[in-house]
Amino acid sequence: MLLALLLGCARTVDAPAREPLxxxxxxxxxxxxxxxxxxxxxxxTDTGVKESDLNLQVALLVQEALEDAGVRVLMTRTGExxxxxxxxxxxxxxxxxxxxxxxxxxxxxxxxxFSDRRVRGPMAYxxxxxxxxxxLAAALIDSLTEALALPGRLPNPGNxxxxxxxxxxxxxxxxxxxxxPQEEQMLQDEGYQRTLAEAIARGVLVYLEGQGT
Numbered sequence: 001m002l003l004a005l006l007l008g009c010a011r012t013v014d015a016p017a018r019e020p021l022x023x024x025x026x027x028x029x030x031x032x033x034x035x036x037x038x039x040x041x042x043x044x045t046d047t048g049v050k051e052s053d054l055n056l057q058v059a060l061l062v063q064e065a066l067e068d069a070g071v072r073v074l075m076t077r078t079g080e081x082x083x084x085x086x087x088x089x090x091x092x093x094x095x096x097x098x099x100x101x102x103x104x105x106x107x108x109x110x111x112x113x114f115s116d117r118r119v120r121g122p123m124a125y126x127x128x129x130x131x132x133x134x135x136l137a138a139a140l141i142d143s144l145t146e147a148l149a150l151p152g153r154l155p156n157p158g159n160x161x162x163x164x165x166x167x168x169x170x171x172x173x174x175x176x177x178x179x180x181p182q183e184e185q186m187l188q189d190e191g192y193q194r195t196l197a198e199a200i201a202r203g204v205l206v207y208l209e210g211q212g213t
Contacts, residue, residue: 032108033059037082042113051111059109061197108162112174120180125172128157132169143203
């Protein structure tokens with residue numbers, strides 16, 4: 001069923017017009033740009049583009065959109081490098097940041113890849129059994145599919161470090177597939193990245209406003 005939904009996503013030409021992001025000055029959100037430095041993550045099938053670079057580009061735009069809405073943002077990284085000299089050190093430091101006291105939500109930005117090159121579109125993951133994370137992931141995928149004019153999609157339970165460690169609601173967003181010929185190109189376009197980022201920011205705000213905090 002999930003594969004059928006993934007294969008059914010149509011290419012987006014023009015994203016629908018959006019209202020300005022609401023002002024929300026009372027929240028604190030952690031934005032994690034996945035991978036970095038020696039850990040490049042996935043690579044584009046045709047162009048070889050590094051996932052870590054795209055993650056950072058989108059994450060910085062998410063930061064911009066959230067801060068424009070009055071949200072305090074903590075970035076786990078703002079440069080191309082990793083957070084340590086080894087994967088263990090990187091994850092330890094990333095974990096410390098993801099456990100920052102007082103955060104209301106945490107979102108980790110990633111790109112996807114799959115053997116079937118027809119599969120495309122964003123996905124959102126939450127820690128299995130975490131109700132707050134599920135609500136956040138649902139708000140994120142709803143916002144993304146609406147902004148990209150794609151069929152609706154459910155959030156996915158999982159067991160990922162970046163969703164397991166934070167004490168607050170946490171979700172991992174896969175922005176699209178670097179294995180899909182058209183989507184690989186689109187994910188490198190700044191305008192498309194901004195559409196993704198603003199949709200992610202909007203999803204975070206919808207979740208937070210729904211908590212009544």
